[in-house]
Amino acid sequence: MQNALLKNNDLLAQLKGQLRAATPRIEGRVKGTEKGFGFLEAEDGKSYFISPPNMKKVLHGDRIQAALHEEQDRKGEMKQTAEPETLIEPSLTRFIGRIQRVQGKLAVVPDHPQLNQPLKGKTVSGLDEASLTDGDWVVAHLERHPLKPKDNSFFVEVTELIAKDQDHYAPWWVILARHALPKDQPEINQAWQLEDPAELVREDLTHLPFVTIDSAQTKDMDDALCIRPRADGGWTLWVAIADPSAYVAEGSPADIEAKARAFTLYLPARTITMLPKPLSDDLCSLMPKVRRPALVARLEVAADGQLADTPHFCAAWITSQAKLDYQLVSDWLDEPKAASWQPDSEEQAAQLQHLAQLAQQRLAWRHTHALVFKETPDYRFVLDEAGQVIDIQTEERRVAHRLVEEAMLLANLALADLLSRELGQGVFNTHxxxxxxxxxxxxxxxxxxxxxxxxxxxxxxxxxxxxxxxxxxxxxxxxxxxxxxxxxxxxxxxFSLLSLTPAPHFGLGVSAYATWTSPIRKYGDLLNHRLLKAWLIQTQPHPLDDQLAEALSSARKINRMAERDVKDWLYARFLADQVGQSFAAQIFSINRGGMKVRLVDNGAAVFIPASTIHANRDELICDGEQGWVMIQDQIHYRLTDQVQIELTEVRVDQRALVGRLISSNE
Structure with missing residues (x-):
């Protein structure tokens, strides 16, 4: 009898193995829904239903292998469903979430619009679990997954408390933690000493009347300008750039930290510097009336805006005569007699007028011989002491912004040409x-x-x-x-990328472009300073690390994502009590689910669902490929169209704004 049972079990196992081998399988990514069921999106574009019980084995975004089964739906029709079997790539590893106690036990809800499932867990040693309360923001790691061998449930480990539930500064701390970015400026304790190579001779240019033009709140001033008209027409322009490479030696702790950060991070109402603040805001900042080391380009510019002669580069000492403000300078240049601010001297007034004239001619030259980006406004978040957004101000680019920008473009083009001709390497911006x-x-x-x-x-x-x-x-x-x-x-x-060898920048319309005008804020600019110094003293520079361009490009992308994510959160907070109000907007994205518009007044992105554009979905086509919305075979909206929308919903937790169209301003 026992032998017969064993034989039957063997036959049963063999039969199950044959059935399993005959069952078709598919790989894809899980897409969850708010209703508990989901879909497996395969690479061939097909979608397979995942039942609610099976969705408990996976998370939205998981890449899995699933068995396909034929089942009859409620209408009696046969359809293929997916049964998750093998985890290929989890959607969660390290993630950000919020504490939620489930029957008194610790759990974490991932901070993701499609992941609202509390995942049971524990804290690491040293983190007091009892101190964590519902809503607290934490870093967690997925340790167990139901589709992993020997696991039968989800389980996470909480490794860090980011912010308490009621912390108004949570948007900053959460986004920085999500992107693994530092919260503060570097802390490097050392006596900062200027250390020039013995062969480097600094010219004394302290007699030239340099000025800086920046925002009123700027502390890390890294460029100063001086200009004189030429007797034969045109101008001589000096562009002086702060020289942190004089303090930050290659391979030093400050250099290693700057390389890791790659950029100063500018978030709304919070700046996290690349260099220690004693350098960025003091020793290297071109503060007024203070003698500072700098690298200087002397540029000869013809009356039509074209570079007239070979630029001259040097290391120098300079003294900025004044820190000027973009807005006040613009006011004065627009209406000199009516402006509340006036230049300190006739010399300073003449300098500003010459800079504005050069910028005008240079801009005209670029329109013909290169390319000019369309100007778009910046938006500045105004916060109170508690971290609450009280206003979002539009900051248009004005004449003072343009004159500084044109000077920096000239200096960067000049250095790109030098690096290309003389060294064959550098940190180049390419497109x-x-x-x-x-x-x-x-x-x-x-x-x-x-x-x-x-x-x-x-x-x-x-x-x-x-x-x-x-x-x-x-x-x-x-x-x-x-x-x-x-x-x-x-x-x-x-996309615009960074390269270690010269290459065109199509977006600017130039054959090569390398920035060196922000070395306090960009590690690539700091490296270009070192290369320029090597050329000045006629030494062979070290070859740049082959991995550097990719690392800097990646860091730049992450910084931009962090800035966008914080802004999205602040927009949601700011607009939460403005539901029902109407706004002027511009369409910037269209897909089959609807369209996205940007509010003209403050730059916020709002989603307009297709279901609110036209009631009959069969008569509506939202075509992302064509960039238009058709209703009853007629084009009603296109990318860049101006529209009026009503804000209908703000989901602060998901940082999402939803609206509906009111009218078109075509």
């Missing part, structure tokens, strides 16, 4: 224009919309891939009355 594999789509779109080259020819792939061809197209796009085609084409463009 490839359109991605090579997107050229066919771009050419088709240009043909459909009747765009020709400046010479009246049809665009071809070779010309489009050239710097001249890209500039030709961009100037034509800028001249169009609607930004719709430009917005459509931008999705086919590559």
């Amino acid at each position: 490839v224009g359109f991605e090579a594999d997107q050229a066919e789509q771009v050419l088709k779109l240009l043909e459909e919309n009747g765009l020709k080259t400046e010479a009246g020819q049809t665009f071809d792939a070779e010309y489009l891939a050239s710097l001249a061809g890209f500039c030709d197209l961009r100037r034509q796009l800028d001249a169009l009355p609607s930004g719709w085609l430009d917005a459509r084409l931008r999705k086919y463009q590559g």
